[in-house]
Amino acid sequence: MASTLWIGTRKGIFTLRPDARRRAWKLGGPQFLGHIIHHVVQDPREPRRLVMGAKTGHLGPTVYTSQDRGRSWQEAKSPPAFRRSAAGEAPRAVERVFWLTPGHAAEPGTWYAGTSPAGLFRSGDHGVNWTPVAGFNDHPTFAKWAPGLRTPDGELLHSVRVDPRDPRHLYLAISIGGVFESTDGGADWAPLNEGVAADFLPDPDAAYGHDPHCLVQHPLAPDRLYQQNHCGSYRLDRPARRWLRIGANMPRSIGDIGFSIVTHPRDPDTVWVFPMDGSKVWPRTSINGKPAVYRSRNGGGRWQRLDRGLPRAQAWFTVLRQAMCADQAGRLGLYFGTTQGEVWASTDEGDSWRCIARHLPEIYSVTHAA
Amino acid sequence: MVRPGEVRMNTVRVPSPLRSYTGGAARVSASGATVGALLGELERAHPGVRFRMIDEQDRIRPHIRIFVNQREVASLDEAISAQDEVHLVCALSGG
Numbered sequence: 001m002a003s004t005l006w007i008g009t010r011k012g013i014f015t016l017r018p019d020a021r022r023r024a025w026k027l028g029g030p031q032f033l034g035h036i037i038h039h040v041v042q043d044p045r046e047p048r049r050l051v052m053g054a055k056t057g058h059l060g061p062t063v064y065t066s067q068d069r070g071r072s073w074q075e076a077k078s079p080p081a082f083r084r085s086a087a088g089e090a091p092r093a094v095e096r097v098f099w100l101t102p103g104h105a106a107e108p109g110t111w112y113a114g115t116s117p118a119g120l121f122r123s124g125d126h127g128v129n130w131t132p133v134a135g136f137n138d139h140p141t142f143a144k145w146a147p148g149l150r151t152p153d154g155e156l157l158h159s160v161r162v163d164p165r166d167p168r169h170l171y172l173a174i175s176i177g178g179v180f181e182s183t184d185g186g187a188d189w190a191p192l193n194e195g196v197a198a199d200f201l202p203d204p205d206a207a208y209g210h211d212p213h214c215l216v217q218h219p220l221a222p223d224r225l226y227q228q229n230h231c232g233s234y235r236l237d238r239p240a241r242r243w244l245r246i247g248a249n250m251p252r253s254i255g256d257i258g259f260s261i262v263t264h265p266r267d268p269d270t271v272w273v274f275p276m277d278g279s280k281v282w283p284r285t286s287i288n289g290k291p292a293v294y295r296s297r298n299g300g301g302r303w304q305r306l307d308r309g310l311p312r313a314q315a316w317f318t319v320l321r322q323a324m325c326a327d328q329a330g331r332l333g334l335y336f337g338t339t340q341g342e343v344w345a346s347t348d349e350g351d352s353w354r355c356i357a358r359h360l361p362e363i364y365s366v367t368h369a370a
Numbered sequence: 371m372v373r374p375g376e377v378r379m380n381t382v383r384v385p386s387p388l389r390s391y392t393g394g395a396a397r398v399s400a401s402g403a404t405v406g407a408l409l410g411e412l413e414r415a416h417p418g419v420r421f422r423m424i425d426e427q428d429r430i431r432p433h434i435r436i437f438v439n440q441r442e443v444a445s446l447d448e449a450i451s452a453q454d455e456v457h458l459v460c461a462l463s464g465g
Contacts, residue, residue: 056387057433058385058387058431058433058434058460058461059387059388059422059423059431059433059434059460060421060422060423060424060425060431062418062421062422075418077417077418079421081421081425081426082426082427083426084426084427085427091427091429092426092427093425093426093427093429094425094426
């Protein structure tokens with residue numbers, strides 16, 4: 001089976017393709033050298049198709065699509081764009097296409113895009129033409145949910161998740177804004193943030209205004225959600241509405257701050273995180289310069305440090321929210337890319353790690369394509 | 371002003387980040403009574419190029435500058451005369 005890691009970076013896209021045993025990896029690219037690539041995502045419904053969110057330092061945001069596994073790319077005809085602002089309304093313009101999610105299996109050609117500033121967009125033709133999801137972008141409470149508080153890379157809408165049992169059941173997350181849910185295909189939305197800390201807000205029980213960094217939904221147990229937040233790691237088993245802080249079970253010296261969170265595709269109880277330093281002035285590096293992945297086998301009840309093969313000291317990188325993923329192999333592969341342009345791989349569920357690429361540009365996303 | 375019978379045609383100088391839209395051409399021809407009209411014609415000839423420069427609220431993007439001859443324009447409503455040269459500039463995007 002063909003297998004590719006797509007590496008989206010601040011300066012273009014690269015590929016990594018393994019030999020049969022995933023011991024040797026061949027680096028390909030760059031394509032789109034100099035373009036800022038936030039996300040490259042394969043369509044599981046039609047694996048030859050890929051969609052990519054891109055911009056350059058000078059030029060506005062756009063989307064490219066491929067129908068031949070990334071050998072060639074075509075620009076979207078109508079990239080994500082907000083509707084024209086009405087008189088007296090604050091004008092909104094997409095600055096970057098940050099996140100891409102394929103739609104439900106029963107809706108071929110459907111994709112969702114999350115942007116900065118926060119906006120949700122939908123395509124029904126494989127990413128060629130995009131329209132705003134008015135139910136979210138023009139929701140009566142939108143201005144409170146997404147007030148334009150800017151993270152360093154801008155306000156980000158990400159982690160759009162489509163319930164594999166129901167195409168009308170959607171989740172998304174906004175940094176900063178919180179997690180939101182729709183049960184009617186995006187026509188209406190409600191916050192879903194109970195139990196999540198937001199220690200930067202005056203109200204400890206705020207309904208929204210939180211900073212989820214990454215939200216995942218298990219594909220085989222879609223009621224199982226995990227969230228890596230600016231203020232900890234969480235699990236939620238629907239229909240419950242109150243998140244459980246599973247990061248409280250991490251060693252106190254490590255804490256539970258990070259960007260990425262990944263689940264085992266066949267085991268809802270197995271989850272990996274890459275903790276980062278959220279102390280004092282928020283360095284957002286590996287903690288004490290000693291990078292480690294942490295794994296839980298029981299839904300976050302206990303955590304195990306996994307650092308074999310990783311640098312022992314003086315390694316100060318960060319793993320961003322789209323930069324950690326799993327493949328689908330029987331012997332699962334795990335991968336993460338760093339802000340310093342390295343890609344690390346594990347074929348023993350994180351027990352040990354090998355660097356399979358280095359000297360790349362700052363890595364924004366690592367995704368697996370079958 | 372364009373006199374009767376006169377063909378309005380402006381030269382548009384295209385910066386390297388946008389030449390993927392113009393088949394590599396550094397200069398193309400387009401016309402329009404305003405900057406917005408000219409960019410509309412440019413878009414028809416080179417689909418996709420306008421949105422990379424102009425956002426959905428018709429604002430010039432932060433790292434794009436548009437000059438008519440030596441004069442920088444601030445809005446798409448500014449007039450263009452026949453034979454004016456339009457210079458699209460990519461500027462100040464950082465490292």
